[in-house]
Amino acid sequence: MSGNEPRPDTGGPEQPTQAEPRPHTGRRRNEAARQAILDAALRLAGAGDGEPVTIDAIAKAAGVGKQTVYRWWPSKGAVLLDALIDRAGQDVTAAGGGTLREELRSFIATTFDAAQRDSTAAVLRTLLRESARDPHLAELLQRYTATRRTALHELLERGRGRGELAAGADLDLMVDQIYGLFWYRFVLGHGPLDVGVAERLTAALLPSPSTVPVLPA
Amino acid sequence: MSGNEPRPDTGGPEQPTQAEPRPHTGRRRNEAARQAILDAALRLAGAGDGEPVTIDAIAKAAGVGKQTVYRWWPSKGAVLLDALIDRAGQDVTAAGGGTLREELRSFIATTFDAAQRDSTAAVLRTLLRESARDPHLAELLQRYTATRRTALHELLERGRGRGELAAGADLDLMVDQIYGLFWYRFVLGHGPLDVGVAERLTAALLPSPSTVPVLPA
Amino acid sequence: MSGNEPRPDTGGPEQPTQAEPRPHTGRRRNEAARQAILDAALRLAGAGDGEPVTIDAIAKAAGVGKQTVYRWWPSKGAVLLDALIDRAGQDVTAAGGGTLREELRSFIATTFDAAQRDSTAAVLRTLLRESARDPHLAELLQRYTATRRTALHELLERGRGRGELAAGADLDLMVDQIYGLFWYRFVLGHGPLDVGVAERLTAALLPSPSTVPVLPA
Amino acid sequence: MSGNEPRPDTGGPEQPTQAEPRPHTGRRRNEAARQAILDAALRLAGAGDGEPVTIDAIAKAAGVGKQTVYRWWPSKGAVLLDALIDRAGQDVTAAGGGTLREELRSFIATTFDAAQRDSTAAVLRTLLRESARDPHLAELLQRYTATRRTALHELLERGRGRGELAAGADLDLMVDQIYGLFWYRFVLGHGPLDVGVAERLTAALLPSPSTVPVLPA
């Protein structure tokens, strides 16, 4: 396949395909090993070739013993999730500072967009796959999605606080409509997840005042 | 997919746990074996004890050779999906004959309800689990969900035809909001899927005319 | 490999590799089917490609249902043995009419020769293979070898009757020395089975009086 | 973690029927597992009940995963052969120190005897069975028989060196007469393999000078 470049001190996050020796660090946790594992996990999960992403495969690709993986993560999926958060977690942090409508549309569009990037998409899919088998990962994933829901929920709350949303609006329902549609389309792939959809979804959730006086006077 | 004749004799459709011999049918497919396999699959998947639902287990529980399973279904999940459609598919057939609002609320509530029944829920979860590993099942599952979406889509179309929905309404988006929320909550289990939610979801999608004159004229 | 001898008409003429329809014969045994099965068995066993020679394979190659095989032969090996006897059994019939030494050498040489012919060799090997698994075939094979031993025994007896062998000679032992060496070399293939060996074996068993003093002094 | 009960030297080579846990040895091959596998293989093959001696059965009886068998042996028969050599190989080592006639008779008798012991006979038969299907084992078996032939050949050579055999004697032929008769009778079972036969076979191969005139005057 590809030639083996040295991967000098693992500051470099790129393993070409296989790993080569990395100095032991004695009694303390080897950060380089941790990085190598996360890298390898992302790389394999993101390869998109539908390979099963075995623990053995990750360990081998990272040039690491299986035990070193199990020592620090409880399951394969935990590694993946960790990798995802480490690398791709900050994407949708959705800086505020506009109308609710603008913020929401931006949030949704950014979410859609982040998931479309090939590597992330593959990792997400793999995560879902694995979470089906691994209850532990399922819980981690649930916790992770909870943080995303909370972020969105707070965005909506801020909007409601500014009076841009009816006081009785069911924010949880709105959040789940957004993320539900997102995951549903993401997993099944039967419909687009682009800016247009983000736009229309925003519109559907926040009927424009001119046509639909949802908001109190 | 296939019509189910009642399997008239054999009286009890319940094999307690193990099966008893069943007559050969020569070179024709043995319908009794098919039933036994589907029964066993549902029984095991619905047991809810989180057991992995092996093919060996299904075959053994059905009193059938493994090859007989593989002869007719390409994968474990295909068996489950077939079983699900055969047994539980007709639940949400959404009888018509009311206002769009009533029909929609009923459809959603029925969908939620069907998935809440323990046996169905377990089967659905097992299906998701397996579809993670098995691309073929994933496609089957996708096809199945497509039929459900179509059903819902037609319900909405009829409503629009009766003028109960704006001509420009994005029906696909609405469908995915509904099923998206459903699957999202079903899988993650972070929120309820009860009648109240069905109600509020309906309301969110069909704003009442008094408060929101969405409809023309 | 082996040339295809014509197998002149047989009624059901040439299967090239696969069979074509052959008329049913109603309630009596279909001789054409029998021939087709024996042919197919020999062909497969003699192919030498090391294929396992399945019953299914024989049936398919003969254009015959499995049951038709099982109806007439108790096991795969029985088919092979039957085929072998039918086709190749008469080879070593060892016409008499010389001195014992000449007859014996001829018998041995003919035996060696017959087994060397590629098609026969492969069938024999397959027979041995299968007889290891199939006790029934083992018995058949034993019966068959017994007839060969008897033939050889009678040859020796005739020689002894003519005074060409000591009255106390252990004919059974001699027979087994000959056939033992034959099978041993045939199966393991570590030594030749040619005319020279036949010659030397004969000499070893029938020491010529003139050269008898094998031992020096 | 590692608190396993001692079983300090494994001295007792007999697992009654089922095995008990054995300590891991980390990344080195587990010798205890190897022993357990060989023991189990011999035990099962020697049971004489004609059971097919499955790999699963060996693994289970040895308290070992199937993979551990396949990791070290290419086939079932290789295990058996290994076991045979390990356990029973030294039997016929043919101590020297007599006349050729005595040594040869002893060698043959010992060989016959070893094969008659029930456990060994069953193992041998199983080996033959398996070597029928497994070309790899066939080769191993061939190699093994070659070592036996060599041993016998050397015995004869030593005799010839001492002048007890004619310089032109065809030792290979003699060897194959001996082992040929042995295997022939062993496999077919149509004649005895006892001391008397050993005696007569020796006499046939080494005609005593005094009695040489086999042929009538």
Place this chain on the structure above:
DNA sequence: CAATAAGCGAGACGGTACGTCGGGTCTTCAG
């Protein structure tokens, strides 16, 4: 001539064993 009785091609069936794969635990050994 119809009815009967088999042989026949076909292939599904209940089983058993196969050899492979991946998971998670364990111990050794190099640094």
Place this chain on the structure above:
DNA sequence: CTGAAGACCCGACGTACCGTCTCGCTTATTG
């Protein structure tokens, strides 16, 4: 004392044949 290496036990996988079975057909014999 860490981390690599990899053997270990386990159990599911999907395949290959086995020998049995029933079907629907064809045809020779019988009544």
